[in-house]
Every structure is written in structure tokens, then in C-alpha cells.
Amino acid sequence: MGNPETAIATCLSRLENLMQSVGRLQKAHISRGSDPSNERTFREIRLAKAAIEADYEVLKSKLNEVRASLGSDEQRAKSHRRQALMDKVFTR
Numbered sequence: 593m594g595n596p597e598t599a600i601a602t603c604l605s606r607l608e609n610l611m612q613s614v615g616r617l618q619k620a621h622i623s624r625g626s627d628p629s630n631e632r633t634f635r636e637i638r639l640a641k642a643a644i645e646a647d648y649e650v651l652k653s654k655l656n657e658v659r660a661s662l663g664s665d666e667q668r669a670k671s672h673r674r675q676a677l678m679d680k681v682f683t684r
Contacts, residue, residue, distance in 0.1 A: 596661055599654045606647045606654075613643040 617640035624633040 596658055599658050599661075603651055603654050603658075606651050610644060610647045610651075613640045613647065616640040617644070 617637060620633045620636040620640060624630060624637065627633070
């Protein structure tokens with residue numbers, strides 16, 4: 593995985609995009625309520641939905657990368673502690 597800070601920055605950016613898409617979706621639904629046959633609002637709803645789904649997938653992927661990185665760091669720390677303990681015990 594790359595830098596966890598980069599992954600976190602990407603997640604924050606995607607969350608901001610997600611909030612904007614939700615706002616677009618809400619506006620389109622309100623507009624559609626007054627004219628259900630309006631093709632423009634229907635298209636806007638589809639675009640907002642697609643943007644939300646794309647941002648969700650990126651967020652899920654990046655958060656899984658961060659989780660894997662943290663897990664790897666924990667495993668390395670445990671292994672290091674175990675090795676240090678073994679060195680202490682068997683060097684006496």
C-alpha cells in the first residue's frame with residue numbers, strides 16, 4: 593500500500609464529493625416531485641447515483657488498504673517483540 597496519509601486524504605476528498613452528490617440527488621428529487629416526467633432531473637438523479645456509487649467503491653478500497661496496513665504494522669510489531677524476547681531468553 594502507498595502512504596496511509598495519502599489514502600486518508602483521498603478518503604476525505606471522496607467524502608466531500610459524496611456530500612456534494614447527495615446534495616445534487618436531493619435537489620433533483622425535489623425538482624422531480626413537481627414534474628415527474630422531467631428527463632433532465634431523471635438524468636441528474638442517475639448521474640448523482642453513479643457518482644455516489646463510485647465514491648463509495650473508492651472509499652471502501654482505500655479504507656481496506658489502511659486496515660491492511662495497520663494490520664501489517666501490528667504483525668511486524670508483534671514479531672519484533674517476540675524476536676526481542678527470544679533474544680533475551682536465549683542469549684543468557
